[in-house]
Amino acid sequence: MSLRLYDTATREVREFEPLVPGKVGIYICGLTTQGAPHIGHLRFTVAFDILRRWMIRGHGYDVTFVRNVTDIDDKILRRSAEHGRPWWAWSYAHERETTQALDVLGVLPATYEPRATGHITEMVELVELLVDAGHAYPAADGSGDVYFDVQSWPAYGELTRQRIADMEPATDADPRGKRDPRDFALWKGVKAEEPASASWPTPYGRGRPGWHLECSAMARKYLGDTFDIHGGGVDLRFPHHENEQAQSRAAGLGFARWWMHNAWLTISGEKMSKSLGNSMIVSEITRGVRPLVLRYYLGAVHYRSTIEYGDTSLDEAQASVERIESFLTRALTATGTQAQQVCVDARESALPAAFAAALDDDLNVSEALAAVFAHVREGNRALAEGDSSRVADELRAVVAMTEVLGVNPLDEHWSQTPASSREHAVLDTMVNARLAQRDTARAARDFASADAIRDELAAAGIAIEDTPAGARWALHH
Template sequence: MPLRLYDTYSRAVRNFTPRRGRDVSIYICGPTVVAPPHVGQLRCQVSFDVLARWLKYRGCTVTLCRNVTDMEDMILRRALMENVPWWLIAETNYRSFFAAYELLGCLPPTVEPRATGHITEMIELIEELLRRRHAYVVDGDVYFSVDSFPEYGRLSRRRAEHMRASAEPGRGKRHPSDFALWKRAKPGEPYWRTPWGDGRPGWHVQCSVMARKYLGREFDIHAGGAPLIFPHHENEIAQSKAAGDGFARYWLHGGTVTRGGEKIHKSVDSPFSLSRILTEVRPIELRYYLAMSHYRSDLEFSWTALRDAAAAFRRIEGFVLRASRRLPHAAPATVVPEPFAAAMNNDLNVPRALTVVWAAVNEGNRALAEGDEAVLADACSRLRAMLGVLGLDPLGEPWAARRARDSRLEQTALALADLVVNLAESARARGDDALADRLLTQVREAMDGVRPVRAEAERPVSLLAG
């Protein structure tokens, strides 16, 4: 069965055929490291992590390049506002993103290049565009001429008046939609020397250069969030194809995470940051929430929906853990059920695939209640194969290692809580009710959330079957 993916460029669901056999090359627009990661940015990465996992399940070798934009106007503005070096902003937030991807169980990319490590190649590409007369210099700035590229606007299907309305400002531009390849140096900003003067690269040229260097002049899939379609991806296509590259053969875009109908934006103190959300749910539960809707659909974030998704995943997890105790040597199946595969091959239709997941959970819970180990083993092995594709198998990595670590920490916390409770009882026996109450309040606050999560996973199968 072929894998079919929605290609933004052609506005059609197309059969996916790699350029070279089973070798698949993917470029994902990574973060601009100006602020800590928020749920919108992470959803996109989880969605395309599922894509990479499904391709690997299908027997493909995946080369995945996910860039880091560590040189951009927003980074420089924040550094100026906080009176700190620009590289400190970039490095601090890069580490936050790296930790976030790891926490959510995303497979590491094959390569994760930083923009500032490829300035020489950016200068070379700009020189190439100047020679081909697709670019021009204005007082140290270099602009791409959209009039020189007749296909400009095909990806976004934008009309000329819409392009003009969203055009970036610039001195001496020949056309309102011309975009900066290079920006001349400003006082206090980092700069590099070039034949047309000191300065720094624009945003769009960075991805064209890194994609070419690590994936070649033509590669299979370019992925990113839907807000990047214009101008970023439109401009990438223009400058890369104008330089003679075939560039991406398929364009995949993930939907936006919204709140009150508005896109969640980058912010240093975002209420939708990963650190804030993980006070409510565990990383594996957040991954389930981010993966459960179709990757191309927008997701209206709500705390209630997040908690409901977490509770639903704990039902799946609880069954897997109970089944593994009954059958400790059972392993995931090597093949997922055909209906699950059909859903995944249909443009990564995870919502439909999850109906097959839940059917296996319900079947397995009935088998547990009835003591039918043969049916239980079959249901659990099928389920774990499907969860593995989604990066959600609680007995797979990285979740199994974390579970073992968390179990040790939980046992330690419970032992310390019992010790504090004993101290409180001793204080009350001595007549020191104030100390006893204070100790009990502190231990309740410290242990909040430890027992409920554990208890959910341990609920009797009779309450979950059906």
């Protein structure tokens, strides 16, 4: 089947064809390194990691994946000043923390991960192109600002299907130097209250780049004037992506042929953000939640659907991961195979048709996971029937599919991260031993001892649920 993806610009799912046969260029707006990343931030990284993995594994594309780092920005300057830190030190510390969080969740490293501050020359060149073409102008107030003239570009607003007359004024700079309040800043002149190190010389005076300019210049640098896919969170569509497209195309560039946007991760119906005070920092949440479980949770819902975070969300993800792990563990024992050999074999094996069809349908991960669990059920039936050949087939299939989704429990990555699968397996053995003792005590009607074991496990952060199939345990979140 051909890969079909939803294009935000056309608002339709259509067949994807790369600009250059066999090669795909993807640009994703990365994080602004103003603070530690929370799980709402990482929703987009997991979604586009699945896209990248599927393009490689399912279609054999050579993917160039660019995810930028916005390391100079109003928020960075403000927050670093509030904490009495140099802006570049503040930014770099959070860039490293973001990199660590992505690695913990098994997100593949980008082909290129350019920093905005490393591409000032390319940004100034783009500004000059726009000024020369009559689509940008230096502010007349002597501020050193340079603005994009939205009225000069009739297509402005086409990405989000808005009319200029209906738009709110741009709030990225003092409006006094603008011809139109909706004009946005390409370049921001140096300000007395900002550190001198946060500015660079240009023909328009010292200053620093506007946010939108950064991404246009870096995308052009690494992917060329025209490239395949530009993606990011749905909140970036306007003004960020609208402005990127306008300034790039006004400069004569083809820019992105496809726009893809993932929905938010919300809590109590609101976007998870630092301003709401409800952020869940990745480094903190993975103290009590296995990274594999968190990765599964963030990637289990269609990328265009909102994820509502609740008290039981991670419990449900953990139960799903444990169903997969239980089958894989039993299947490895039944077939006498080694985990890493199965991983190698699975990467070369054909993927189940239902799974491939689901991902070709605009990355329908819900249906893809349904295919995974269908094969888990079939594998469990084969185990019960003692059919080792079928078990081996289902083992390879499940590993191959979960590898594409980035949640293969047998991948060595998960044994190298905190609260890893290996540690969980050890904990599982120890807890189940105590549960067996509890069952023995209950069978002997020694309820005091049984309750004492339950209380002991609860004090250690382990919740017990008695089901018809026996006791189940989970870590408190």
